[in-house]
Amino acid sequence: MNNQNEVITASGLEMRFPGCDVLKGVEMNVRSGSVFALLGENGAGKTTMIRILTGFLKPTAGSVRVCGLDPIRDSLEIRRRIGYVSDAPAMYDWMTVGEIGWFTASFYSHGFVERYRELVTGYEIPENRKMKVLSRGQRAKVALSLALAHDPELLILDEPTSGLDPLVRREFLESMVDRASAGRTVFLSSHQISEVERVADTVAIMHDGKFHLCGELADLKDSISEVTINLDDPLVSLPALPSPAIVLSEETEGRQRRMIARGFTREMQDAIAARRGVNGVRARAASLEELFVACTRGIAALRPQPQDSQAPAAEVSELSL
Numbered sequence: 001m002n003n004q005n006e007v008i009t010a011s012g013l014e015m016r017f018p019g020c021d022v023l024k025g026v027e028m029n030v031r032s033g034s035v036f037a038l039l040g041e042n043g044a045g046k047t048t049m050i051r052i053l054t055g056f057l058k059p060t061a062g063s064v065r066v067c068g069l070d071p072i073r074d075s076l077e078i079r080r081r082i083g084y085v086s087d088a089p090a091m092y093d094w095m096t097v098g099e100i101g102w103f104t105a106s107f108y109s110h111g112f113v114e115r116y117r118e119l120v121t122g123y124e125i126p127e128n129r130k131m132k133v134l135s136r137g138q139r140a141k142v143a144l145s146l147a148l149a150h151d152p153e154l155l156i157l158d159e160p161t162s163g164l165d166p167l168v169r170r171e172f173l174e175s176m177v178d179r180a181s182a183g184r185t186v187f188l189s190s191h192q193i194s195e196v197e198r199v200a201d202t203v204a205i206m207h208d209g210k211f212h213l214c215g216e217l218a219d220l221k222d223s224i225s226e227v228t229i230n231l232d233d234p235l236v237s238l239p240a241l242p243s244p245a246i247v248l249s250e251e252t253e254g255r256q257r258r259m260i261a262r263g264f265t266r267e268m269q270d271a272i273a274a275r276r277g278v279n280g281v282r283a284r285a286a287s288l289e290e291l292f293v294a295c296t297r298g299i300a301a302l303r304p305q306p307q308d309s310q311a312p313a314a315e316v317s318e319l320s321l
């Protein structure tokens, strides 16, 4: 059932290429009026996901709805209603900046050209300049202007800030937050964790074809801690965390054991601190970068927790908030 507050819904989404299973059952709901950031390492499947949402790629299995429409069957209507900037926008190089605006306007309703001209002027790009002579950053700005000029209800951006200088980057990201406050939805993929942390309210971390963590950024940050335990001896064994707490990643370096854990409480901290061989326990909220590392690199380093037979390591990779 499609919830009216959800601009994108995906269920059991799979994408298999010959010799490469990219998506292995993705579940996703993107709320209207949010800035949703998809994070993942190179090759995680972010562009593949975006190509499915925009109707350029048919998934192998599963269902997906964008603005209540089917991206394959209703691809024209979806492209009219959303704005999309790919990670390598293809544009007609023989046209000028102004001409490409006029050309694109023919697909949209009245007012497109005026808004487009305002945007490129704001970015200080001369309208009579040929596309082929623009710098990478200027091309990115033209692509953004084309995607924004019809004020789409959903803006989908693949690596939106690559090629933009720091000032423009900052203004652009702030404008995404403003769009969300005005009830528009922004879905973006990124490697720039610090930027995502500043603008996104919902984050999904993709790894091995699935979303390992997906939720409101504030909730993720509240529920996930970095815990540092000082030990007398690196071999001191500690009990598994009681359910529903779960360790996302753990490492021991010298006499210090460090873990990223979900649902770690003050009581757990006190119980560990009281154990023989433990010299102190510190816990603090984990940063988004630490969450990202725990979900991508750290999962491989996850140790099995012998006393918690209900939560074997393999299940940790299915986390969803």
Ligand SMILES: Nc1ncnc2c1ncn2[C@@H]1O[C@H](COP(=O)(O)OP(=O)(O)OP(=O)(O)O)[C@@H](O)[C@H]1O
Residues within 6 Å of the ligand: 017, 018, 020, 022, 040, 041, 042, 043, 044, 045, 046, 047, 048, 049, 087
């Ligand atoms: N048409 C295709 N045929 C075969 N494999 C493909 C195809 N398209 C993508 N892939 C593979 O799917 C995987 C995911 O690619 P994708 O471009 O979605 O990753 P990404 O997360 O966007 O990466 P990056 O951050 O580097 O842009 C890669 O291993 C890629 O080689």
